[in-house]
Amino acid sequence: ALSIGIVGLPNVGKSTLFNALTKGDALAANYPFATIEPNVGVVGLPDTRLGRLAELHNSVKIIPAPVSFVDIAGLVRGASKGQGRGNAFLANIRDASAICQVVRAFADPNVVHVDGKVSPSDDIETINTELILADLQTIEKALPRLEKEAKVQKQRAGAAAAAKAAAELLNGGTTLYAGAAKAGIDVAELQELHLLTAKPFLYVFNVDEAALADPAFLDELRALVAPAEAIFLDAKIESELTDLDEEEALELLASIGQPEPGLHQLIRVGFRTLGLQTYLTAGPKETRAWTIPIGATAPEAAGVIHSDFQRGFIKAEVVSFDDLMTAGSQNAAKAAGKVRIEGKDYVMQDGDVVEFRFNV
Numbered sequence: 534a535l536s537i538g539i540v541g542l543p544n545v546g547k548s549t550l551f552n553a554l555t556k557g558d559a560l561a562a563n564y565p566f567a568t569i570e571p572n573v574g575v576v577g578l579p580d581t582r583l584g585r586l587a588e589l590h591n592s593v594k595i596i597p598a599p600v601s602f603v604d605i606a607g608l609v610r611g612a613s614k615g616q617g618r619g620n621a622f623l624a625n626i627r628d629a630s631a632i633c634q635v636v637r638a639f640a641d642p643n644v645v646h647v648d649g650k651v652s653p654s655d656d657i658e659t660i661n662t663e664l665i666l667a668d669l670q671t672i673e674k675a676l677p678r679l680e681k682e683a684k685v686q687k688q689r690a691g692a693a694a695a696a697k698a699a700a701e702l703l704n705g706g707t708t709l710y711a712g713a714a715k716a717g718i719d720v721a722e723l724q725e726l727h728l729l730t731a732k733p734f735l736y737v738f739n740v741d742e743a744a745l746a747d748p749a750f751l752d753e754l755r756a757l758v759a760p761a762e763a764i765f766l767d768a769k770i771e772s773e774l775t776d777l778d779e780e781e782a783l784e785l786l787a788s789i790g791q792p793e794p795g796l797h798q799l800i801r802v803g804f805r806t807l808g809l810q811t812y813l814t815a816g817p818k819e820t821r822a823w824t825i826p827i828g829a830t831a832p833e834a835a836g837v838i839h840s841d842f843q844r845g846f847i848k849a850e851v852v853s854f855d856d857l858m859t860a861g862s863q864n865a866a867k868a869a870g871k872v873r874i875e876g877k878d879y880v881m882q883d884g885d886v887v888e889f890r891f892n893v
């Protein structure tokens with residue numbers, strides 16, 4: 534399954550955040566949480582549509598889409614040269630589909646900063662540098678082989694050229710995610726190298742409570758990482774939220790002017806960064822969100838439920854969540870002509886409420 538790797542310098546709040554993520558959440562009552570290994574947590578994708586859909590269908594159960602997070606420790610300055618746990622973290626990052634860097638932007642003099650001062654831009658550069666150095670090592674090692682192959686097989690020329698161009702970009706201090714497109718580098722050619730900086734990035738700024746109400750400050754931080762997505766939260770408050778019941782949690786959020794926990798935003802943005810979306814099914818037994826890649830067709834979506842559904846796919850009865858809610862019931866949506874019959878070429882949209890017809 535696709536997962537989001539959490540990285541960051543020591544003492545920035547990674548563990549605090551990871552523990553809050555996997556501890557459970559009063560505001561997401563029906564969502565299952567599980568910690569598979571000490572550093573892997575699976576959380577439900579917060580989606581307010583599910584509760585409303587479940588109500589409409591009197592569903593007994595709600596099953597949200599799962600999102601996996603991996604706490605990747607050991608990425609410190611000099612890691613690529615063997616500092617700290619050295620390259621041990623690399624294998625963990627390679628397995629992740631997206632990288633989420635936690636960046637310290639809270640002041641607290643009681644929490645030591647490894648480099649002696651709180652500087653989000655320096656921290657981002659430090660982590661980027663380690664990942665860039667790791668990629669450069671990978672490319673350096675692979676390049677002689679790629680060049681040899683390019684001489685023998687014409688279709689391998691693209692990979693060798695892309696690797697060279699990538700090394701040049703990385704040497705200039707730019708990650709592939711940030712700069713490959715602009716430099717005309719086809720990262721698809723480099724897939725076999727599993728380069729770390731080619732993965733999608735997102736950033737969590739761990740800020741003081743007061744900063745959450747300071748849009749100018751947040752804009753400054755956002756500018757450091759654009760066009761990558763930035764999430765702002767106070768990890769300490771997030772961890773307090775998980776200790777409260779629903780009413781108390783809502784009160785605490787209201788007192789800091791937040792509509793929802795920052796963790797919910799993180800899960801949603803992470804999910805989107807992975808290139809994923811959900812469609813929904815609903816009935817008396819359960820209302821459920823199913824994960825599909827953006828661009829998936831109706832039979833591919835059916836295959837996520839069961840491979841037989843894909844093989845025997847006939848058609849899909851589809852209504853958008855919004856149309857269904859406006860109509861008030863499946864039957865009313867049908868009467869209003871909002872329920873479409875879609876065939877095998879239909880490209881699924883996020884929030885489609887679906888019933889599949891298939892041969893067994």
Ligand code: GDP
Nearest residue numbers: 543544545546547548549639641644767768769
């Ligand atoms: P990690 O090394 O990145 O996993 O960092 P930890 O989560 O262990 O946090 C390091 C220290 O910073 C701990 O003492 C936390 O209680 C504290 N800390 C984490 N997040 C915050 C925050 O948002 N504000 C403040 N003031 N302290 C925090």
